Amino acid sequence: xxxxxxxxYEVSPRDGLQNEAAVVRTExxxxxxxxxxxxxxxxxxxxxxxxxxWIPQLADAAELVPQLPAHEGVRYWALIPNMRGLDRAxxxxxxxxxxxxxxxxxxNKKNLNRTRRESLATLDQVISTAKDAQxxxxxxxxxxxxxxxxxxxDVERTVQIAQxxxxxxxxxxxxxxxxxxxxxxxxxxxxxxMVRGGVPxxxxxxxxxxxxxxxxxxILAGYEAGVRIFDGSVAGVxxxxxxxxxxxxxxxxxxxxxxxxxxxxxxxxxxxxxxxxVKLGEVxxxxxxxxxxxxxxxxxxxxxxxxxxx
Amino acid sequence: xxxxxxxxYEVSPRDGLQNEAAVVRTExxxxxxxxxxxxxxxxxxxxxxxxxxWIPQLADAAELVPQLPAHEGVRYWALIPNMRGLDRAxxxxxxxxxxxxxxxxxxNKKNLNRTRRESLATLDQVISTAKDAQxxxxxxxxxxxxxxxxxxxDVERTVQIAQxxxxxxxxxxxxxxxxxxxxxxxxxxxxxxMVRGGVPxxxxxxxxxxxxxxxxxxILAGYEAGVRIFDGSVAGVxxxxxxxxxxxxxxxxxxxxxxxxxxxxxxxxxxxxxxxxVKLGEVxxxxxxxxxxxxxxxxxxxxxxxxxxx
Numbered sequence: 001x002x003x004x005x006x007x008x009y010e011v012s013p014r015d016g017l018q019n020e021a022a023v024v025r026t027e028x029x030x031x032x033x034x035x036x037x038x039x040x041x042x043x044x045x046x047x048x049x050x051x052x053x054w055i056p057q058l059a060d061a062a063e064l065v066p067q068l069p070a071h072e073g074v075r076y077w078a079l080i081p082n083m084r085g086l087d088r089a090x091x092x093x094x095x096x097x098x099x100x101x102x103x104x105x106x107x108n109k110k111n112l113n114r115t116r117r118e119s120l121a122t123l124d125q126v127i128s129t130a131k132d133a134q135x136x137x138x139x140x141x142x143x144x145x146x147x148x149x150x151x152x153x154d155v156e157r158t159v160q161i162a163q164x165x166x167x168x169x170x171x172x173x174x175x176x177x178x179x180x181x182x183x184x185x186x187x188x189x190x191x192x193x194m195v196r197g198g199v200p201x202x203x204x205x206x207x208x209x210x211x212x213x214x215x216x217x218x219i220l221a222g223y224e225a226g227v228r229i230f231d232g233s234v235a236g237v238x239x240x241x242x243x244x245x246x247x248x249x250x251x252x253x254x255x256x257x258x259x260x261x262x263x264x265x266x267x268x269x270x271x272x273x274x275x276x277x278v279k280l281g282e283v284x285x286x287x288x289x290x291x292x293x294x295x296x297x298x299x300x301x302x303x304x305x306x307x308x309x310x
Numbered sequence: 311x312x313x314x315x316x317x318x319y320e321v322s323p324r325d326g327l328q329n330e331a332a333v334v335r336t337e338x339x340x341x342x343x344x345x346x347x348x349x350x351x352x353x354x355x356x357x358x359x360x361x362x363x364w365i366p367q368l369a370d371a372a373e374l375v376p377q378l379p380a381h382e383g384v385r386y387w388a389l390i391p392n393m394r395g396l397d398r399a400x401x402x403x404x405x406x407x408x409x410x411x412x413x414x415x416x417x418n419k420k421n422l423n424r425t426r427r428e429s430l431a432t433l434d435q436v437i438s439t440a441k442d443a444q445x446x447x448x449x450x451x452x453x454x455x456x457x458x459x460x461x462x463x464d465v466e467r468t469v470q471i472a473q474x475x476x477x478x479x480x481x482x483x484x485x486x487x488x489x490x491x492x493x494x495x496x497x498x499x500x501x502x503x504m505v506r507g508g509v510p511x512x513x514x515x516x517x518x519x520x521x522x523x524x525x526x527x528x529i530l531a532g533y534e535a536g537v538r539i540f541d542g543s544v545a546g547v548x549x550x551x552x553x554x555x556x557x558x559x560x561x562x563x564x565x566x567x568x569x570x571x572x573x574x575x576x577x578x579x580x581x582x583x584x585x586x587x588v589k590l591g592e593v594x595x596x597x598x599x600x601x602x603x604x605x606x607x608x609x610x611x612x613x614x615x616x617x618x619x620x
Contacts, residue, residue, distance in 0.1 A: 180605075183571035184530055213564035213601030214571075216527040220494055248601075254523035261493035261524075291523030291558075295490075 004267035006259045007229045014045040016237030018057045026060045028283045035276040037071040040268040048079035049088045065092035100140035103158040104147035127168035139170035146181025159197035180211025184221035191225040205229035215250035235277035236290030251290030314577035316569045317539045324355040326547030328367045336370045338593045345586040347381040350578040358389035359398040375402035410450035413468040414457035437478035449480035456491025469507035490521025494531035501535040515539035518560045525560035545587030546600030561600030
């Protein structure tokens with residue numbers, strides 16, 4: 001397989017499953033993660049070390065992490081909200097962690113029960129401690145492209161947050177469109193402001209939601225602005241439980257299909273990825289929203305019909 | 311309302327409804343068309359004068375057209391396959407017609423039961439007759455961005471077809487991604503080839519399907535290549551019954567939302583459009599796939615819940 005030109009960061013085991021009503025069994029999560037790793041995905045966010053009572057779907061984090069399947073070159077990431085989460089993540093033996101806060105003050109307060117300033121102080125400690133422990137650190141900034149409570153979000157304030165998180169040691173700044181309010185013009189504007197503010201393109205990831213259908217168009221705009229890391233959730237599972245109207249991470253199959261069709265390699269086997277999405281749909285027992293996923297299911301159904309009628 | 315910078319061509323009454331299992335009553339179609347016209351949409355493809363037994367869903371074309379609601383500035387279009395269809399359309403009193411053929415030989419034969427050369431000869435007569443009768447003519451070329459039977463489609467051959475249709479008198483060349491196989495790079499390539507071949511940008515429309523999730527990204531690429539006419543189907547209804555795997559026109563709400571968010575005016579009231587999509591879903595009695603449509607339904611449901619609990 002040639003070197004990937006586009007890097008896909010897979011969030012389904014964490015961001016996808018935390019928004020499912022059903023609690024998925026640890027062994028089914030491990031099968032999902034193993035399936036994803038075998039498609040060629042190199043970065044997988046597998047769980048979250050938030051307080052187990054907050055998100056029962058991910059309460060098995062400490063049992064899951066030590067059982068993660070070994071795959072050369074695959075990096076497993078866990079979401080952590082604070083020092084307590086970092087301690088638990090370190091105890092479990094994860095090598096890569098993701099912190100999070102909001103670009104919008106109101107969303108930060110509703111989601112994290114503290115001001116952005118308080119979050120920055122916490123994350124400064126969390127990130128520097130994680131770096132001292134040789135971990136790789138991703139720092140999510142959510143509601144970058146719009147806040148369900150405040151509407152427009154100030155781009156320069158977001159750049160300042162990104163600068164602070166970079167100074168604390170974050171390797172990757174993941175810009176989140178938490179409720180799918182972004183548009184291609186705004187994506188270009190935010191990326192350009194980040195670059196002007198000294199945040200290197202190579203450290204920027206885009207985490208786009210498809211709430212209003214713009215995820216892929218926004219990702220295309222991001223690619224053309226020089227971003228190369230994009231978050232996806234297989235079959236389009238996931239959303240944000242704290243944001244009204246939010247539904248749907250960008251579906252990884254849709255990203256991989258688009259980039260590969262454009263000639264930009266992802267290093268991922270699309271057919272295998274689609275099969276992984278089908279299996280996840282079977283585990284969850286509900287229809288999943290990804291476009292390519294639905295197309296793939298339709299193709300399978302037609303093949304089955306024509307082999308039965310032959 | 312300011313002059314639109316992006317022109318939306320609405321296909322739901324024809325391309326949407328012809329792919330529905332249910333036959334929608336003429337009065338419900340008229341209500342849909344009236345609703346669409348009241349949103350600010352200026353071009354609506356209302357029906358098709360193909361043989362009624364081919365597409366029972368549109369068999370009421372001759373009754374529908376004389377009853378179309380008068381709205382200043384709104385242009386109603388009908389799809390016609392041949393001279394017989396044109397005669398029926400003229401008898402019914404339509405002012406704008408759309409012809410069609412495929413870029414791919416195999417798809418043309420399967421869809422129209424004739425070669426591309428035979429189609430071009432037919433359309434040459436149909437288009438020149440329509441122009442003599444003072445009609446505006448749109449000429450669809452389908453499978454431009456990929457054929458479900460042949461795969462890759464030769465771009466230069468498509469340009470030749472477009473040139474022939476333009477010479478015959480077609481005002482608009484609508485490039486169709488019949489089964490959603492396009493990607494942004496290919497869209498740019500095709501549009502550039504058209505321009506090099508003397509097909510003016512102002513005469514090009516893009517008719518994109520969202521089968522694999524790329525419709526809006528492709529439309530964005532088309533916009534940036536200079537195209538300004540885009541086809542949409544409210545709430546995402548429609549597809550192509552002759553193409554395996556095809557499903558879903560780009561949803562008009564998604565287009566309007568994206569362009570308006572980017573600051574490119576469409577002249578369309580998004581909220582009214584979304585309500586028109588909701589009504590269409592009620593008439594059809596099945597879930598419709600548009601992303602913004604689903605977001606809008608979710609927002610409505612939450613409002614209802616909170617007003618009940620208040």
